[in-house]
Amino acid sequence: MNMNLGTRGALTFRLGDFSFAVRVEEAGGVLDAERLAHLPCVAEPVAGVAAFRGEMVPVVDLAAYLGIETHGLPAPRYALVLARGVDRFALLIPEIPKLVPGRELREAPASAVDPELGELLESELETDQDHFHLLNYWKIFESMIPLGGAAGPSRSSVERGN
Amino acid sequence: MEGRRDEDRGNSPKPSAVLITFVTALLAGAAGIILGGLAAWVWVGAITFGGAYLASRTSRGVMTEGPLKARRLLLMLDRGGSQEANAPPEFTEEWGTLHERLNKMAFEARTSSTALAELERFRQQADLAASILRDGKDPLTEAPELRVGPLQSLLEGIKSAASTPVVSRLPLGEEELIGTDGEGLPPTWPKPTEKSPPRGPEIAEGVARGLRHLVQDLEALAATLGGEGRRPAGESAELRSPAQLVDAVVLTAADGIEDLAAGLMRANELASVAERVTNRATLLALNAALEATRSGSEAFAAIAEETRRLAEFAREATDTISRLASEIEYKVGETITAIHATSEDAKTALAEISGAAMPTPAAARSARAQIGKLLDRARELQQALHTSSSDLAGGNPTAGPNSVQEHVENDPSPADKLPAQGILLIEGLKPGAPLES
Numbered sequence: 001m002n003m004n005l006g007t008r009g010a011l012t013f014r015l016g017d018f019s020f021a022v023r024v025e026e027a028g029g030v031l032d033a034e035r036l037a038h039l040p041c042v043a044e045p046v047a048g049v050a051a052f053r054g055e056m057v058p059v060v061d062l063a064a065y066l067g068i069e070t071h072g073l074p075a076p077r078y079a080l081v082l083a084r085g086v087d088r089f090a091l092l093i094p095e096i097p098k099l100v101p102g103r104e105l106r107e108a109p110a111s112a113v114d115p116e117l118g119e120l121l122e123s124e125l126e127t128d129q130d131h132f133h134l135l136n137y138w139k140i141f142e143s144m145i146p147l148g149g150a151a152g153p154s155r156s157s158v159e160r161g162n
Numbered sequence: 163m164e165g166r167r168d169e170d171r172g173n174s175p176k177p178s179a180v181l182i183t184f185v186t187a188l189l190a191g192a193a194g195i196i197l198g199g200l201a202a203w204v205w206v207g208a209i210t211f212g213g214a215y216l217a218s219r220t221s222r223g224v225m226t227e228g229p230l231k232a233r234r235l236l237l238m239l240d241r242g243g244s245q246e247a248n249a250p251p252e253f254t255e256e257w258g259t260l261h262e263r264l265n266k267m268a269f270e271a272r273t274s275s276t277a278l279a280e281l282e283r284f285r286q287q288a289d290l291a292a293s294i295l296r297d298g299k300d301p302l303t304e305a306p307e308l309r310v311g312p313l314q315s316l317l318e319g320i321k322s323a324a325s326t327p328v329v330s331r332l333p334l335g336e337e338e339l340i341g342t343d344g345e346g347l348p349p350t351w352p353k354p355t356e357k358s359p360p361r362g363p364e365i366a367e368g369v370a371r372g373l374r375h376l377v378q379d380l381e382a383l384a385a386t387l388g389g390e391g392r393r394p395a396g397e398s399a400e401l402r403s404p405a406q407l408v409d410a411v412v413l414t415a416a417d418g419i420e421d422l423a424a425g426l427m428r429a430n431e432l433a434s435v436a437e438r439v440t441n442r443a444t445l446l447a448l449n450a451a452l453e454a455t456r457s458g459s460e461a462f463a464a465i466a467e468e469t470r471r472l473a474e475f476a477r478e479a480t481d482t483i484s485r486l487a488s489e490i491e492y493k494v495g496e497t498i499t500a501i502h503a504t505s506e507d508a509k510t511a512l513a514e515i516s517g518a519a520m521p522t523p524a525a526a527r528s529a530r531a532q533i534g535k536l537l538d539r540a541r542e543l544q545q546a547l548h549t550s551s552s553d554l555a556g557g558n559p560t561a562g563p564n565s566v567q568e569h570v571e572n573d574p575s576p577a578d579k580l581p582a583q584g585i586l587l588i589e590g591l592k593p594g595a596p597l598e599s
Contacts, residue, residue, distance in 0.1 A: 008455045011448075024455045030448050032441070078445070096444055099451050 010105055010125060011080060011097040012132050016068035021125050021132035022091075024099070028052070028083035033059060033092060043144050047092050052081050059090045060141060082137055089141045100127060408512070412505040419498050426491045433487055436480045443473040 010021040011030070029052065036048035036059055045065035049056050059079050063069075079090035080097055108124035108131050123134045287308055294301040301308050308314065450466035 008458070011452070024452055027452055027456075029452060030445055032445060096441065096448060099448060099455065101455075 007102050007105070009102045010100050010132065010134070012100050012130070013080070013093045013095055013097040015063050015066075015093065018068065019130055019132045020062075021100070021105075021134050022080060022082065022097070022137065023134070024102075026082050026084065026137070028081040028088055030097060031079050031081065031090075033077045033079035033090070036092075045144060050079050050090060052079075052088065052090070055088065057081060057088045057090050058141075058145060059092050060144065061092045062137075062140070063092075063094075065140060065144070082141075084138060089145075091137065104128075408505055408508045412501055415501050416498060419494055419501070423491065423494050423498075426487055426494065429487050430484070430491070433480065433484045436476075436483065440473065440476040440480045443469070443476050447473040 007023040007025060009024045011024065011027050012019060012021045014020075031050060031052055033047075033050055036050055038048040039046060039058075045061045047059045047061045047064075050059050051057075057079075078093055078096055080093055081088055081090045104127050105125050106127075108126040120135050120140060121133055122136045125132045125134055290305050291301040291308055294304045302314075302318065447466060447470035450462070450469050454462035454466040
């Protein structure tokens with residue numbers, strides 16, 4: 001475990017000209033997203049829902065949300081499931097992510113941070129070959145779908161009710 | 163005493179009468195012997211002269227009929243080229259008889275080594291000479307070893323007869339058909355008489371067979387040129403031009419390669435399925451590694467590592483299959499393009515090499531006209547031969563106006579026209595023959 005970054009590793013993937021990373025502690029798994037069930041009356045970045053280990057998780061098109069052109073990317077699509085407690089959602093990505101061990105990761109200098117990502121950018125990681133944007137993905141998801149709506153009654157609301 | 167003497171005189175024979183009787187008997191015997199000898203000599207002489215007479219008659223017949231027959235055969239063989247079907251069967255039968263006899267002698271002489279070697283050499287020379295003659299060539303020129311052997315005299319005779327410039331003397335009168343100076347011709351040639359023997363049925367049969375082949379060839383040629391000749395049924399698929407053959411070969415090759423391309427497409431589909439399986443395996447390995455990383459379990463990490471290696475191996479194999487399929491598909495496409503280009507080049511080259519491959523309309527019309535004339539001549543000749551054969555088979559020379567007797571008296575028989583018309587026909591088949599005139 002990289003004690004400085006507080007993670008055992010990261011799943012990395014490319015989206016357009018940018019590389020992104022997700023901490024393994026936040027990742028619930030990766031699944032094939034060739035067949036998504038589309039939802040009506042939802043915002044454009046919401047691609048639909050997918051089944052993951054017996055549960056239905058919403059899938060967010062990160063490229064569409066960030067406005068990144070993905071034309072020419074390969075057709076196969078995968079969903080990277082993020083889990084926080086019992087809440088889950090998935091990011092639609094065009095490739096199978098790579099698992100980078102925590103020992104190979106380090107925090108990038110502040111100058112390398114892309115200002116376009118603004119408040120969504122949590123930190124910047126890098127290896128000897130590449131550098132990655134570590135985003136606050138839950139903030140992106142909550143901006144589109146409040147946890148009390150799309151993902152069903154959250155545990156916090158249930159607890160409040162109780 | 164005197165009476166006894168008289169009695170003795172009267173009773174005793176006279177010595178002169180006995181002598182005369184004895185001499186007469188001797189003379190009679192001598193005369194008989196002489197007459198018998200004379201009679202024997204007369205018989206011997208009669209038999210000798212009779213035999214000589216018969217031998218002279220027989221040998222004259224051979225001398226007159228032999229060269230004529232041989233020259234006819236050699237003429238037909240020479241003009242017929244290597245087509246054995248055009249040669250009369252009796253020539254082949256003669257060679258067959260000779261060959262059988264030689265084989266028999268060689269088989270009988272196997273007990274004697276020297277005789278066996280000599281006969282075997284003789285048989286080999288005969289086989290060699292026969293094969294060269296069937297090809298329409300001169301054995302003495304083609305095989306020098308035949309110049310010193312038992313076949314030398316025979317081959318020289320064949321060569322001298324075959325080299326007789328008969329055909330080159332066209333147009334011919336009937337008296338000039340065989341030979342340059344009439345040597346060896348029977349006195350009745352060319353106009354036959356009642357005494358002249360009819361043509362042998364085997365010769366007529368050989369000529370008829372050759373004519374049938376000739377008519378068939380001409381009809382096929384006329385059909386190929388688009389003329390009015392009748393094409394025999396079943397030959398439409400066999401009579402194809404070189405360009406059509408090139409097209410057929412190209413189409414066959416293209417069909418095979420297109421089948422191969424279809425198989426490659428199927429292989430690509432299977433490769434895509436394998437790639438999907440590989441992706442699933444990769445996802446499985448990734449999820450296992452992710453759980454192992456999250457849990458920190460070394461055992462789980464080891465299993466995840468093995469799963470990852472398996473997924474990598476499957477991906478490498480799938481990538482190799484996809485790359486090979488793509489390369490083969492690309493090369494197949496190039497091959498199809500090259501075949502079509504080669505087909506066009508081959509057709510162009512055929513048209514350049516052989517002007518007959520793409521005849522101009524005028525040349526085609528002229529060729530059709532020539533073929534039509536040749537076909538008419540061949541059919542007339544065949545009809546004449548058929549009529550002659552029917553008359554000969556009827557065996558009644560005085561049956562009516564179409565009898566052989568009338569042909570003999572008024573006009574040469576159709577069979578006698580065969581050499582002249584046949585030579586004209588053969589001359590017409592030669593390239594550049596002035597048939598239009």
